[in-house]
Amino acid sequence: MGDVSKSDLVRACGYVSQKKSGDERLNFTAFYEALLQAKGVEFGGAPKAGKGGRKLSFSTKVQFNGNLMVGKAYTAMLDLKPGDEFEIKLGRKQIRLVPLGAEDEEE
Template sequence: MLVGKELLDKARSLSDRPEDEIAKGCGYVGPSGRVLRKSFYHALVEAKGYKLRSNGPGRAGNRSSRGRQAEFRTKVHGNGNLLIGHAYTKKLGLEPGQEFRIDVRKESGAISLLPLKK
């Protein structure tokens, strides 16, 4: 991700393009390919010489060097799906395509993923 004068120069050179393309061209893209707009705009403002004051632990200013932090919490979505995010699969070293058996223990409410042998 570009910062400072390099960011301003690159953003200026891409100024005839849509905002998302400018952000991508400056390297503000997450691991999933999502454009990191807030980080991009924050970096642009700072590159212009303005120092942004953080309002506390939940603000991007405090977290930007760490990125998103895994909370080891999730919830059932409206469609009934339960998502286990990238942070957790990465922590376990899981690879795309790896298969698991889901073990449900109704009495305790526990769900386990058991790797299937290839």
Template sequence: MADTQTTPLIGKALLQKVKELSHLPRRETARRCGYYTVTKNNQTRVNLTDFYDALLVANGLPLDPEGTKDGRGREPTYRVSVHKNGQIVIGAAYTLSMGLKSGDEFEIKLGYKHIRLVQLGSSESIGTDADEEN
């Protein structure tokens, strides 16, 4: 089977091309963006599903966010709540993403509606603001 198709567009290039081709039907737009295959009988088949998936990803809306999960625990939500005992717990996913090690110490600075952690021995804040829960 001779395949003369080009590589499908993705990201910003895809969004720009879709904008340029907005006057065309969606099947033609998908074909011109590279979302098609050529069959053995030399017929062109447009892959609308792949085209729509690529559009969602290009717009920052992954269709299957669970697909990127590695299977080890929950994904971080970047939200915490105050426990019944008054404690706020920051999980390992957050400390790993910030490059923190066991034994790192922080100064807690309370703001009007935020908590700031400043790493001791560092002149800058770690950037971990957490809004207080009401």
């Protein structure tokens, strides 16, 4: 497109939305992300989507009763089934779940 400004380039590629006030908003971030993707550049390791299209947060918290929950989306990603058993390995500020019968890589 020659010597057009960055704003004109973003606008010409359709990365424009309307503010509540009716003014134009140029979506530079979306434009640059699409440009990088088109050039084959992978960046950010964005969380995968779980059921319902929600993004997985890869974090959890201890519940009021002391339980620590790992959601269904995570167990599905690892192809875990009801009845699968694990040994709980405690480290310094970490918890590892090792499938029973599997060799622990760090021992």
